[in-house]
Amino acid sequence: xxxxxxxxxxxxxxxxxxxxxxxxxxxxxxxxxxxxxxxxxxxxxxxxxxxxxxxxxxxxxxxxxxxxxxxxxxxxxxxxxxxxxxxxxxxxxxxxxxxxxxxxxxxxxxxxxxxxxxxxxxxxxxxxxxxxxxxxxxxxxxxxxxxxxxxxxxxxxxxxxxxxxxxxxxxxxxxxxxxxxxxxxxxxxxxxxxxxxxxxxxxxxxxxxxxxxxxxxxxxxxxxxxxxxxxxxxxxxxxxxxxxxxxxxxxxxxxxxxxxxxxxxxxxxxxxxxxxxxxxxxxxxxxxxxxxxxxxxxxxxxxxxxxxxxxxxxxxxxxxxxxxxxxxxxxxxxxxxxxxxxxxxxxxxxxxxxxxxxxxxxxxxxxxxxxxxx
Numbered sequence: 001x002x003x004x005x006x007x008x009x010x011x012x013x014x015x016x017x018x019x020x021x022x023x024x025x026x027x028x029x030x031x032x033x034x035x036x037x038x039x040x041x042x043x044x045x046x047x048x049x050x051x052x053x054x055x056x057x058x059x060x061x062x063x064x065x066x067x068x069x070x071x072x073x074x075x076x077x078x079x080x081x082x083x084x085x086x087x088x089x090x091x092x093x094x095x096x097x098x099x100x101x102x103x104x105x106x107x108x109x110x111x112x113x114x115x116x117x118x119x120x121x122x123x124x125x126x127x128x129x130x131x132x133x134x135x136x137x138x139x140x141x142x143x144x145x146x147x148x149x150x151x152x153x154x155x156x157x158x159x160x161x162x163x164x165x166x167x168x169x170x171x172x173x174x175x176x177x178x179x180x181x182x183x184x185x186x187x188x189x190x191x192x193x194x195x196x197x198x199x200x201x202x203x204x205x206x207x208x209x210x211x212x213x214x215x216x217x218x219x220x221x222x223x224x225x226x227x228x229x230x231x232x233x234x235x236x237x238x239x240x241x242x243x244x245x246x247x248x249x250x251x252x253x254x255x256x257x258x259x260x261x262x263x264x265x266x267x268x269x270x271x272x273x274x275x276x277x278x279x280x281x282x283x284x285x286x287x288x289x290x291x292x293x294x295x296x297x298x299x300x301x302x303x304x305x306x307x308x309x310x311x312x313x314x315x316x317x318x319x320x321x322x323x324x325x326x327x328x329x330x331x332x333x334x335x336x337x338x339x340x341x342x343x344x345x346x347x348x349x350x351x352x353x354x355x356x357x358x359x360x361x362x363x364x365x366x367x368x369x370x371x372x373x374x
Contacts, residue, residue, distance in 0.1 A: 056083045080117065080120075081134060089173055094185065103117050140181070142182060143181050155168050160203065163277070168197070169193055207272055208307060212266070220301070223305065224294050246330060254319050257316055258313065266310070278307050278311075285308035
């Protein structure tokens with residue numbers, strides 16, 4: 001097996017942007033997680049027997065076309081290349097390591113010694129000639145600009161739901177595979193995913209920021225600035241304070257923080273925003289202290305805070321109920337304890353009163369007057 005660079009058979013002949021509305025040359029693939037790239041490029045060695053048979057079983061027509069090649073190494077290599085295009089949907093040169101189980105399973109069907117696979121590709125043109133034949137005989141398509149554009153449109157709803165790169169890359173590769181479109185080089189996929197994520201990010205920012213007034217944006221900025229009333233603290237750090245020991249004072253503080261958030265009168269999140277994306281933004285904002293947030297661009301800072309404050313408001317409601325429950329539990333506990341002390345201190349008096357009552361009842365029942373018939 002040779003380690004040659006991925007051919008450019010999947011790219012369009014003329015340069016185009018990776019996704020509509022993204023300017024050409026603006027891509028920066030560094031934002032795509034390199035671990036996602038490695039995971040997609042790697043072929044899983046843990047295929048089950050069911051998956052091995054499902055993806056790599058050759059039909060009679062497959063074997064007839066494979067049999068046209070004379071050399072055993074070429075027959076096996078052609079068959080493996082066909083299997084890789086079907087799953088995981090990538091070309092021979094774009095899969096760094098092919099599991100031995102896959103090679104052995106295919107070699108058994110082709111009736112070739114698996115060891116000859118090492119000889120496949122000794123002539124560079126062989127692999128590319130076989131790829132052309134595979135496209136011609138089995139209907140595989142190159143991945144050009146129209147296919148990338150359509151894939152970007154399919155991935156956009158997922159990007160609006162989550163900002164994670166790996167699911168987008170995996171979904172993109174799978175959808176190309178099911179349509180018999182040969183996946184492009186990983187760099188092209190990275191640029192596409194990056195462009196889709198940028199477009200999704202801009203839409204999310206627009207949906208969160210468009211309803212905000214200038215005054216509301218100003219008040220969001222005031223949250224991360226030192227508040228003179230709080231000395232050296234910011235209002236955001238005050239809002240994030242953990243509740244103190246349950247008491248009327250701590251309950252009042254939580255209610256005051258909740259009232260402050262309500263006074264901002266932020267609009268409800270746009271219905272087009274996916275709840276999962278809002279949770280991700282709120283969680284990310286919650287990881288930053290006030291000072292780092294001031295270094296963000298204004299739109300990005302306002303986006304994070306606009307997603308975070310409704311979540312914080314809900315958290316303050318939970319804190320209020322939690323403090324109230326603890327206060328009520330404490331009042332009930334104190335009431336029970338007071339009642340128990342009262343009972344213990346008056347038990348002798350109660351016993352004496354009960355004894356006198358029993359004596360009075362007995363004496364009344366034994367009286368001659370009580371036994372005289374009417």
